[in-house]
Amino acid sequence: MAERIMAHLVAGYPDAEGSLAAALGLAEGGAAYLEVQFPFSDPTADGPLIQEACDAALKGGFRTADGFALVRRIRAAVRAPVFVMSYANPVFVRGVQAFLEEAKEAGAAGLIVPDLPVDSDEGLFARGRALGLEIVPVAPLNIRPARLRLLASPGPGYLYAALRRGITGEPTAIGEENLAFLRLLAGLGPRVLAGFGVRAREQVLALAPHAHAVVVGSAFVQAVRGAAAAGPGSVRQAARAAIAELAGPAGG
Secondary structure: OOOOEEEEEEOOOOOHHHHHHHHHHHHHOOOOEEEEEOOOOOOOOOOHHHHHHHHHHHHOOOOHHHHHHHHHHHHHHOOOOEEEEOOHHHHHHHOHHHHHHHHHHHOOOEEEOOOOOHHHOOOHHHHHHHHOOEEEOEEEOOOOHHHHHHHHOOOOOEEEEEOOOOOOOOOOOOOHHHHHHHHHHHOOOOEEEEEOOOOOHHHHHHHHHHOOEEEEOHHHHHHHHHHHHHOHHHHHHHHHHHHHHHHOOOOO
16 A cells, blocks of 8 residues: 655746646655745755756746646646645745735645744734645654644644654654654644655655654655756656555555
């Protein structure tokens, strides 16, 4: 049976058509969810591969409106729910209410803003809930119990577990520390999305029993980068093959 994966891609990378092709390939390969990152020039959690992809998209002229246009095109073509990932700055620049309304209109299921504390969110959680959008808080591995209770207090439907300290990209060792963390989060009620440094099938298999979905990003960005020069068709094929390898056989 295939494991449930949230597949991360960068809007506008390698270009507009290439990012759509990546999304289609990831969905065809078995993604349960798509996480579409809107590029930002000063990220706090991205590893080198994702930073490079975001830089390339920005240099190619990416704008926030392009991200929402991509979400619309994805939702018109695939059934998998789409979550928008953005750092706080673009959300604030657009205006929290306007950003959320555009995300809803584009067909997004929810929003992940990793650098926005739940107690200083400028109304993001309440406004998102009013619009029927899932606002997904991010819980770092070293979070204090009081902060974790605060994070869970809005009653989110999903909770993103950052499986290790630092930035994404490098492989994360799956051991008792992060598995115990996932068990703790699961006891709070939300569906847990487990990510940061997941690049191999063995990691997915280790995490899947303890999480609603396993989040994979850099591995897919790398697959897209390797196929980009050959055009959208090759990007789609590479993305489809990359997620199929990590998720496992659909039929068991």
